[in-house]
Amino acid sequence: MKKIILTSLFILSSFLIQAQNEIAPKIEEILSQLTLAEKVAMCHAQSKFSTKGVPRLGIPEIWMSDGPHGVRAEISWDSWDNAGWTNDSITAFPALTCLAASFQPSLAKKYGIALGEEARYRKKDVLLGPGVNIYRTPLNGRNFEYMGEDPHLASTMVVPYIQGVQQNGVAACVKHYVLNNQELWRDHINVEVSTRALYEIYLPAFKAAVQEGGAWSIMSAYNQYQNQFCSHNELLINKILKGDWGFDGCVITDWGAAHDTRQAALYGLDIEMGTGTNGLTTSTQNHYDNYFLAHPFLNMLQSGEIEEAVVDDKVRRILRLMFRTNMNPDRTFGRMNNVEHQQVARKVAQEGIVLLKNEDNFFPLDPNKKMTIAVIGENAFRPLTTGGGSSDLKPKYEISPLQGMRERFPNAVILHTLGYASGPPAYGRVIPSRYDVDSLRREALVIAKRADVVLFVGGLNKNHHQDCEGGDRLQYGLDFGQEELLRMLQDANENIGVVLLSGNAVAMPWLGRTKGLIQGWFLGSEAGHALADVISGDVNPSGKLPFTFPAKLEDNAAHHFGPLSYPGDSINQHYKEGILVGYRWHDTKKIKPLFAFGHGLSYTSFDLSAIQTDKKSYAPGEYITISCKVANTGQRAGSEVVQVYVGKTKSEVERAQKELKAFSKVMLEPGKEATVELQVGLDKLAYYDEKSSGWKLEKGEYVVYVGTASDKISKKVTISVK
Numbered sequence: 001m002k003k004i005i006l007t008s009l010f011i012l013s014s015f016l017i018q019a020q021n022e023i024a025p026k027i028e029e030i031l032s033q034l035t036l037a038e039k040v041a042m043c044h045a046q047s048k049f050s051t052k053g054v055p056r057l058g059i060p061e062i063w064m065s066d067g068p069h070g071v072r073a074e075i076s077w078d079s080w081d082n083a084g085w086t087n088d089s090i091t092a093f094p095a096l097t098c099l100a101a102s103f104q105p106s107l108a109k110k111y112g113i114a115l116g117e118e119a120r121y122r123k124k125d126v127l128l129g130p131g132v133n134i135y136r137t138p139l140n141g142r143n144f145e146y147m148g149e150d151p152h153l154a155s156t157m158v159v160p161y162i163q164g165v166q167q168n169g170v171a172a173c174v175k176h177y178v179l180n181n182q183e184l185w186r187d188h189i190n191v192e193v194s195t196r197a198l199y200e201i202y203l204p205a206f207k208a209a210v211q212e213g214g215a216w217s218i219m220s221a222y223n224q225y226q227n228q229f230c231s232h233n234e235l236l237i238n239k240i241l242k243g244d245w246g247f248d249g250c251v252i253t254d255w256g257a258a259h260d261t262r263q264a265a266l267y268g269l270d271i272e273m274g275t276g277t278n279g280l281t282t283s284t285q286n287h288y289d290n291y292f293l294a295h296p297f298l299n300m301l302q303s304g305e306i307e308e309a310v311v312d313d314k315v316r317r318i319l320r321l322m323f324r325t326n327m328n329p330d331r332t333f334g335r336m337n338n339v340e341h342q343q344v345a346r347k348v349a350q351e352g353i354v355l356l357k358n359e360d361n362f363f364p365l366d367p368n369k370k371m372t373i374a375v376i377g378e379n380a381f382r383p384l385t386t387g388g389g390s391s392d393l394k395p396k397y398e399i400s401p402l403q404g405m406r407e408r409f410p411n412a413v414i415l416h417t418l419g420y421a422s423g424p425p426a427y428g429r430v431i432p433s434r435y436d437v438d439s440l441r442r443e444a445l446v447i448a449k450r451a452d453v454v455l456f457v458g459g460l461n462k463n464h465h466q467d468c469e470g471g472d473r474l475q476y477g478l479d480f481g482q483e484e485l486l487r488m489l490q491d492a493n494e495n496i497g498v499v500l501l502s503g504n505a506v507a508m509p510w511l512g513r514t515k516g517l518i519q520g521w522f523l524g525s526e527a528g529h530a531l532a533d534v535i536s537g538d539v540n541p542s543g544k545l546p547f548t549f550p551a552k553l554e555d556n557a558a559h560h561f562g563p564l565s566y567p568g569d570s571i572n573q574h575y576k577e578g579i580l581v582g583y584r585w586h587d588t589k590k591i592k593p594l595f596a597f598g599h600g601l602s603y604t605s606f607d608l609s610a611i612q613t614d615k616k617s618y619a620p621g622e623y624i625t626i627s628c629k630v631a632n633t634g635q636r637a638g639s640e641v642v643q644v645y646v647g648k649t650k651s652e653v654e655r656a657q658k659e660l661k662a663f664s665k666v667m668l669e670p671g672k673e674a675t676v677e678l679q680v681g682l683d684k685l686a687y688y689d690e691k692s693s694g695w696k697l698e699k700g701e702y703v704v705y706v707g708t709a710s711d712k713i714s715k716k717v718t719i720s721v722k
């Protein structure tokens with residue numbers, strides 16, 4: 001297998017080198033014809049989501065669009081308002097947390113292809129996503145746009161997503177580079193983190209995106225690192241990204257994340273977007289000329305304060321991006337809202353939904369049975385593709401959980417009431433609900449008592465202080481009185497299950513009396529269908545948690561260390577937990593989570609056996625091959641994710657007890673078994689040595705843990721590195 005990978009990597013890289021060689025002289029030719037002013041004009045926005053071309057030379061504009069889960073509605077030229085187009089409704093795909101929970105890289109590829117096709121059809125050149133900031137705290141308002149807490153999982157899932165998007169001639173723009181792990185004070189907070197944690201936890205998914213995914217653009221984060229804004233950061237961009245990783249694409253600012261002309265020019269920024277207008281109103285003509293990389297930059301170039309080579313490097317990168325996208329004559333035409341895309345959306349949702357608890361086989365519910373189901377909760381019919389900030393979508397349709405249930409359970413009487421209510425969607429502020437709490441609850445209790453089964457569909461939504469950009473959550477528990485309501489519903493009817501729609505973990509004081517619990521994420525256009533597929537048992541759940549659910553907030557590493565660790569003092573924050581993020585912390589410190597990383601149940605059962613490594617001792621450069629027999633020992637077909645973690649006993653540095661290094665999802669008919677082989681390169685066991693500023697592979701004993709969740713290990717095998 002290793003050989004096949006290496007050969008295909010070789011073919012791919014020779015192909016890329018050839019393409020590169022053809023483009024390079026063309027870029028030089030164009031560069032030689034551009035005036036200084038034309039070059040500068042390419043380095044900044046001309047509208048909210050586009051940059052200028054050079055019409056006299058036939059060089060097109062670049063058009064960008066959010067975001068990670070679907071192509072955003074058309075935005076006005078000069079304001080954040082929707083442009084009011086009627087032909088920009090798209091397919092909404094499940095949020096990236098759900099994609100990560102599928103633990104299935106081949107699906108990430110399909111997701112990327114479908115999304116890229118929609119972007120292409122909408123005539124976008126750069127798609128502003130995916131996001132791979134690490135899940136550090138459950139309060140981060142944007143976790144739903146990211147791929148969880150583990151660098152290996154995020155790296156593995158992001159690569160095929162990018163390749164899928166880009167095969168359409170649309171650039172992925174991986175965001176937010178880097179350390180944008182909370183929304184509170186995101187526009188200025190200075191993050192202090194150990195170099196080791198930076199390299200081992202926060203950078204790997206970006207590195208994989210660039211080196212393995214071949215990302216053509218990257219979006220810089222708002223925050224600061226080492227007191228320098230990430231948008232123009234000598235170390236992060238010039239040294240690590242463009243130097244060490246050899247990134248040849250464009251660095252694009254997050255919207256309004258540039259702060260200084262000189263630094264932007266010298267410290268790696270290529271395209272400046274979304275900057276405020278320095279007191280000019282948005283209606284002022286040409287306020288884009290006042291951007292840091294506009295007239296002020298031109299002035300410094302003309303005066304000789306900055307060398308022309310600086311702008312030339314940026315323009316080369318921008319032209320390279322164009323030859324890969326809007327100046328690539330071979331790119332596809334794209335497609336939108338076709339059945340295949342809807343099927344991809346549904347499939348990702350089906351594979352990512354996680355069954356967290358299933359007492360007395362509460363799920364699946366039998367669709368052939370005549371019964372009364374009380375579907376209670378606002379999220380049962382609230383649009384959840386809307387809101388959340390820049391990932392807000394305008395889908396052609398969105399199947400609500402309620403609709404999905406009604407379609408799939410025609411023999412049941414389905415009653416529905418809100419039970420609780422939040423306010424209408426609003427970005428950056430909270431609008432209180434119009435409804436009276438007591439009457440909502442009263443009605444919910446009436447139908448709960450009448451029903452055979454209660455299904456509570458709640459969680460978070462996409463409003464401010466929920467799962468939404470621009471602010472963090474204010475509490476770990478569920479909002480809008482949901483906890484209290486759940487207690488009352490449990491008193492009224494003990495046959496109760498919960499479907500949580502959220503991109504984050506929540507506190508669950510109500511878990512004990514909940515029989516079945518499904519983590520349903522934000523599932524996009526096909527949400528209701530996919531949920532009904534799992535609830536009815538048409539689909540056997542196989543998603544696994546991409547992040548830990550701590551029992552209480554203080555159990556999470558970032559929160560354990562108090563306010564300077566999260567959220568900081570508004571100027572600085574210190575990631576005091578270092579490398580011990582998520583399950584690394586829980587495992588090492590022996591703090592039992594509510595639900596562990598990698599956890600997820602099935603309607604069938606699996607047995608892992610014959611777990612072994614190919615050898616007992618390895619030399620640097622080698623691969624460990626782990627094999628394992630997986631048997632479906634239950635009554636239904638289903639998929640299981642075999643997870644391989646590795647830990648170092650007796651290390652010269654602090655280590656996590658174990659870290660995910662490989663995984664594989666396998667589908668099995670009932671009674672069948674298969675042998676799974678997984679490989680871990682020895683280089684993956686190295687730690688980042690701050691003293692020598694490099695990776696160091698320690699000799700000695702390591703423990704390989706094989707299981708189906710970070711807290712469900714079937715076998716440990718000790719190996720050694722010589």
Ligand code: BGC
Nearest residue numbers: 066067128175254255390469
């Ligand atoms: C977000 C980005 C987004 C950009 C453009 C910013 O507020 O942080 O993720 O791509 O806006 O909408």
